[in-house]
Amino acid sequence: MLSQISPHVHILPFEEERDRPNLGYIHGEDYSMLIDAGNSPAHLKAMLGAISASDLPAPKAVLITHWHWDHTFAMHAFPGLTVAHEKTDSILGTLTEWEWTEEAMAERLRTGEECEFCDTHIKIEYGDIAEIRVVQADIVFDGSATFNLGGVTVEATPITNPHSDDGIVAFIREDRVLFAGDADTGDFYKLDGGYDSDRFHHYINEVDQIDYDTYVHGHLEPMSRAETSALRKQIEAEEL
Secondary structure, eight states: OOEEEETTEEEEOOBTTTTBOOEEEEEOSSOEEEEOOOSSHHHHHHHHHHHHHTTOOOOSEEEOSOOOHHHHTTGGGOSSEEEEEHHHHHHHHHHTTOOOSHHHHHHHHHHTSSOHHHHHHHHHHOSOGGGOOOOOOSEEESSOEEEEOSSOEEEEEEOOOSSOTTOEEEEEGGGTEEEOTTTTSOBTTTSTTBOOHHHHHHHHHHHTTSOOSEEEOTTSOOEEHHHHHHHHHHHHHHHO
């Protein structure tokens, strides 16, 4: 079921067991947009079904926050345009060459191309890993990009963060809602979930210049600015 968090913004809440992140839905007068596609066609189907059940128009585009599987592996099943930053699209291009067999997944774990957390949850989400399909975006942008949906604006900005090398944040200006992907989370590929202190503090300094009221992390409930600050103080105390 969708949860409305502001006049133009809804989310399908995250699920820990299958590592399904929050998916965003931005309702404009001209068209609507998703934030992230989901980790599988089943995840995306649940999102589109929830939108339909809420009597909202189907989204025409989906904006990707970063390349990780849980945000992108349903891109091929989305019946509209997929949009990503060029860094994200480049990494997805590499993933399109991956084979999806037990042997290939085991080898990527051995070499560090894949992390154990993702490997485990991919197998939980997919009954048949051979069904996995990775695609690149239909529309690729460099730098920042702004999307006018009609009465509501989505501003996509690339930002250095401790979680991935390609992350963007998506700011819904009229609603003062910020979708951050997983930017506050550590790096599971290079640091086994740990944090690079320089990247973490750079992210905080940059993102807090954005005038948001509500902050949507990929795998947490939406937070106020004060709650976001408290989360970062907890990260600093435990991880840095």
